[in-house]
Amino acid sequence: MRKTLNKRNTMIRFALLMMMMISLIMGSCSGRKNKLDKQNLIPEKELVSLLTDIHIADGLLTLPKINSWTISFDSISVYYKVIEKHGYTKEIMDRTMKYYFINDPKKLNKIYDEVLGILSEMESRVEKESIVEMAHIFNKWPGKEFYLLPGLSGNDSTMFDINLFKPGTYSLTFSATIFPDDQSLNPRPTIYSSSADSIDTGKRLYVKTIDYIKDGRPHTYILTFPLPESKIRHIRGWLYDLDNDPYGLEKHAKIENLSFIFSSAVAS
Secondary structure, eight states: OOEEEEOOHHHHHHHHHHHHHHHHHHHHHHHSSSOOSSSSSHHHHHHHHHHHHHHHHHHHSSSSHHHHHHHTSOHHHHHHHHHHHOOOOHHHHHHHHHHHHHHHHHHHHHHHHHHHHHHHHHHHHHHHHHHHHHHHHOOOOSOOOOOEESSSTTTOOOOEEEEOOOOEEEEEEEEEEOOTTOOOSSSEEEEEEEEGGGGTTSSSEOOOOOOOOOOSSSSEEEEEEEEEESOOEEEEEEEEEEEEHHHHHOEEEEEEEEEEEEEOOOOO
């Protein structure tokens, strides 16, 4: 299911689906509003699930690839197949919808509200998963997923090296938690760039840094690296740097949720 399940399209498609149901039901009516009983109807919970699947099938039919696979079917027959998959017949479905249309339209509205709620939740979940997946695809961070200080293995280094190959703007995003008992003075990231062939001896261009907040709560930070020229540059840095002697002092920090993203636009 794709982003075609936005709210406006959802309402439009449900209106069309309602018209289809009405035509089916009214076509089977004798013209008299006979009093219908509630026996042999599809249970409400199962009806919600069935209508949800019918709507999803209706949306899938608009996708070119799926539409080409089902070209030999008309949309009505696809709906019938969904009904049969749930273990019911067209006649039971017609009788159920006819009952609610004639005897309890308010309940039918409630049922459709439940279906819309399920579809909206599904859409939201798919969008979130898509965002996470896209972030994973475009994230070029070469280091660890997270850093703990003190390190579990005894290694407290947060150093990283990245080559920038094409002009544009690179953004490093991460969250840092510096706990109140951390003994570092002015904790911060320190990052600089230089030509790739002179990273140790060449001129260093330091990126404007930020000061970490030492309150024991995670804070999100974004650092940008514009590269306007068509040449390779090198980025080197430390996610945790400080002004006092690092040996012998108690460190207590966590750096996580790191992403390094490229944009073709050069920041001014």
